[in-house]
Amino acid sequence: MSALLELHGLEVEIEGLPILRGVDLEVRPGEILGVVGETGAGKSMTARSILDLLPAKATLSFEECTFGGEDFIPARARQLARGHRIGFVPQRPRGSLNPVFRVGKQIVDTLRRLRGMTRKQARDEALNLLRSVRITDPERVYRSYPHELSGGMCQRVCIAIALAGEPELIIADEPTTGLDVTIQAEILKLLGEVIAEHNAAGMLITHDLGVVADVCDRVAVMYAGRVINLGTTVEIYREALHPYANQLVSIASSLDSGGTPQEIPGRVPNPGDELAACAFAPRCFRAEDDCFQQEPPLVQIEGQMAFCHHPLTSEVVSV
Amino acid sequence: MTGPSETLALRDLTKIFRIKTGTFRHADLRAVDDVSVSITPGRTLAVVGESGSGKTTLARLILRLIHPTEGLIRLEGTDITRMKGAQLEEMRGRMQIVFQDPYDSLSPWQTVGRTVAEPLILHENMSMQDATGPVAAMLERVGLSPEHARRYPHELSGGQAQRVGIARAMITNPALVVLDEPTSSLDMSVQSQILLLLQSLQEERNISYLFISHDLTVVRYIAHDLAVMYLGKVVESGPAAEVFASPRHPYTEALLKAAPRPDPNYKTDYVHLVGEQPSALDRAPGCPLYGRCPIAEEVCADTPQELVEIEAEHRVACWKRT
Numbered sequence: 001m002s003a004l005l006e007l008h009g010l011e012v013e014i015e016g017l018p019i020l021r022g023v024d025l026e027v028r029p030g031e032i033l034g035v036v037g038e039t040g041a042g043k044s045m046t047a048r049s050i051l052d053l054l055p056a057k058a059t060l061s062f063e064e065c066t067f068g069g070e071d072f073i074p075a076r077a078r079q080l081a082r083g084h085r086i087g088f089v090p091q092r093p094r095g096s097l098n099p100v101f102r103v104g105k106q107i108v109d110t111l112r113r114l115r116g117m118t119r120k121q122a123r124d125e126a127l128n129l130l131r132s133v134r135i136t137d138p139e140r141v142y143r144s145y146p147h148e149l150s151g152g153m154c155q156r157v158c159i160a161i162a163l164a165g166e167p168e169l170i171i172a173d174e175p176t177t178g179l180d181v182t183i184q185a186e187i188l189k190l191l192g193e194v195i196a197e198h199n200a201a202g203m204l205i206t207h208d209l210g211v212v213a214d215v216c217d218r219v220a221v222m223y224a225g226r227v228i229n230l231g232t233t234v235e236i237y238r239e240a241l242h243p244y245a246n247q248l249v250s251i252a253s254s255l256d257s258g259g260t261p262q263e264i265p266g267r268v269p270n271p272g273d274e275l276a277a278c279a280f281a282p283r284c285f286r287a288e289d290d291c292f293q294q295e296p297p298l299v300q301i302e303g304q305m306a307f308c309h310h311p312l313t314s315e316v317v318s319v
Numbered sequence: 320m321t322g323p324s325e326t327l328a329l330r331d332l333t334k335i336f337r338i339k340t341g342t343f344r345h346a347d348l349r350a351v352d353d354v355s356v357s358i359t360p361g362r363t364l365a366v367v368g369e370s371g372s373g374k375t376t377l378a379r380l381i382l383r384l385i386h387p388t389e390g391l392i393r394l395e396g397t398d399i400t401r402m403k404g405a406q407l408e409e410m411r412g413r414m415q416i417v418f419q420d421p422y423d424s425l426s427p428w429q430t431v432g433r434t435v436a437e438p439l440i441l442h443e444n445m446s447m448q449d450a451t452g453p454v455a456a457m458l459e460r461v462g463l464s465p466e467h468a469r470r471y472p473h474e475l476s477g478g479q480a481q482r483v484g485i486a487r488a489m490i491t492n493p494a495l496v497v498l499d500e501p502t503s504s505l506d507m508s509v510q511s512q513i514l515l516l517l518q519s520l521q522e523e524r525n526i527s528y529l530f531i532s533h534d535l536t537v538v539r540y541i542a543h544d545l546a547v548m549y550l551g552k553v554v555e556s557g558p559a560a561e562v563f564a565s566p567r568h569p570y571t572e573a574l575l576k577a578a579p580r581p582d583p584n585y586k587t588d589y590v591h592l593v594g595e596q597p598s599a600l601d602r603a604p605g606c607p608l609y610g611r612c613p614i615a616e617e618v619c620a621d622t623p624q625e626l627v628e629i630e631a632e633h634r635v636a637c638w639k640r641t
Binding site for chain 2: 182188189249263267
């Protein structure tokens, strides 16, 4: 299957500090790819690179990027893709809507800019979009200001705006972080449904392994500015090759089942910290000398890929 | 229900905030409404609920940071509801809190050593010199080194800062520690380190925890008992395993079903509740869930149901499920 979005060797530096150190990943048509990792792993920066939303001081470089089979230059995403080919669902829905304009106007403006609609067409389409995100009283929401809506409702509006340009890819950055659990479940389900209904693909950035298990087809696990393990959700949750991914999942599942979690010693490195050849080596229970000296090789087993000298292949796991 | 064998017992605890709604008008917001729970030594009671359910107000009432409108708070058999002055100061050494944000809850101008020593200085009249020894021992116990005493909060990682918060709470050897979302701002790998630390401290010192959280995965792991709050009311309580396995209140059910679990074969579900949690000001006189509840009947609108014991220690406040 050819990928919708492919990134190779994506690097971002901010004021000399390496934030992304060579990100490789691909999003396939029709799938939802989860991007997980702890603070500072580079999840949001990866999304921002694709959307050309990096801070002004950031410098970006890459080996090869393609979107829909064509060359894709992240630094020009603003003109080429943001809005119409790639939609974005933000983390703080209320903060991302303009507080002084009615919701309807904000959707209409987006539609007119992206799809060149007339006012009348845009108004009808805006109501359709509000309906498509399961808002039962679209007329009222259309006339509301963001502060008159609840957090869950604002996020529905943001999803409607993300859909306005009929995007092929929707990137959602922690879309449910500030929401209550019962609302989170609704928004995630909605996101999955609209992505399927619009024949788009999704990229979901989160730190919550429960959310990933719930909605994602494949998972990319990031650590210290790199994707260190990528595979289907079942592969990553059952037999992740990379020790970090494996331990992260096992901590979450043992907490969930009431068992005692394993402990990963130490902490996540900060950007600019001196790193071993494998950034996880100092915390890894399988690390040997080569992990500190040589770049970890790419290991591929079935659909899964990992960068690791001593991956947890099935023979090892069963011991 | 109350007795000296309980570290903490609350009876009919209520906090009403008077909210100004106009120049001469006001409304009463029942932030915590008729809450009765208790914790025995060495056990963890988790209070779960969504934002606005009154969890944090409950914690602040227990610690006597705000005054209850009605009801009773008993700590180790002593009524502390109206306690004041020196007596209360002494009591505060027996109950401590660990906050959600480890950086915000540490003074940026104080060294770690000073921060951890402060409860000893305040509640046990120790001098800074005398406190140095216990502080060093406490820092080691929470996984830091005595050298950390000279550092400032900005020099610490999130996990280390939370360890300082725990050291500060534990240094007076309290009977009760309120943990207000202690791991929600931490990374997953660090989260498990902190949970393991809290657990081993509890076993070692027989402390009671009141664990406030909205993260059901963490609660599933650490809680012995569970109280589910909705708009200031406890709608269901009981042994955690029992409530997780067979929730009775429609709200508990919705909450548990909606919580994602780290298992690709498990799918969350929501169907249940209509709309979103209203403001506590607009609550129906009956059941707080009335209006959102899928199984509500007329009686639910006007008549509140008390918590009724349906199985050993498992209580639920619902007309339809009791």
